[in-house]
Amino acid sequence: MAGTSGPRVPRSRVLTAVAVALLAGLLLGVLLGGPLLGLGSPGQPTPTPTEEVRFEAVTEGYDDRIVFRFSPTLQQPRQYAVTYDLLEGGNTLETARNRSVTLSASDPLVVTVEDPQPNTEYTLDIAIFRNDRRVHRSEITISQQRPTATT
Numbered sequence: 001m002a003g004t005s006g007p008r009v010p011r012s013r014v015l016t017a018v019a020v021a022l023l024a025g026l027l028l029g030v031l032l033g034g035p036l037l038g039l040g041s042p043g044q045p046t047p048t049p050t051e052e053v054r055f056e057a058v059t060e061g062y063d064d065r066i067v068f069r070f071s072p073t074l075q076q077p078r079q080y081a082v083t084y085d086l087l088e089g090g091n092t093l094e095t096a097r098n099r100s101v102t103l104s105a106s107d108p109l110v111v112t113v114e115d116p117q118p119n120t121e122y123t124l125d126i127a128i129f130r131n132d133r134r135v136h137r138s139e140i141t142i143s144q145q146r147p148t149a150t151t
Contacts, residue, residue: 061116065112066142072105077104078104080102081098082126083097
């Protein structure tokens with residue numbers, strides 16, 4: 001019985017099995033590796049794994065307003081989710097929960113208090129998220145100190 005090697009598998013079945021395996025591997029590679037290769041959804045910039053964003057927080061107090069400004073370090077516009085509580089003397093003045101905003105270095109997030117009360121503390125407790133990851137968190141308190149007239 002020399003020279004017999006068992007049942008022969010038709011060549012077409014072998015080619016079909018190889019083709020199915022290649023297609024399955026390709027599909028798995030696209031599903032798992034697509035975002036890493038920049039193949040994200042159309043129109044939505046896909047961040048690179050090393051893309052780091054930081055925010056510069058600036059607070060300015062004027063006689064007629066207080067301005068809280070948060071500027072990302074990235075030049076390209078990106079989508080963020082913003083959650084904050086703005087307090088006036090310990091009482092809630094304004095609240096935002098997961099507000100979707102597009103921000104860039106030239107188009108920062110601005111929260112303004114119009115006509116602040118004299119000698120009152122204003123606190124902004126804010127968190128900024130990108131892709132369900134917190135990229136900024138701060139709590140800023142400012143007090144409008146205005147001189148009082150004496151006679």
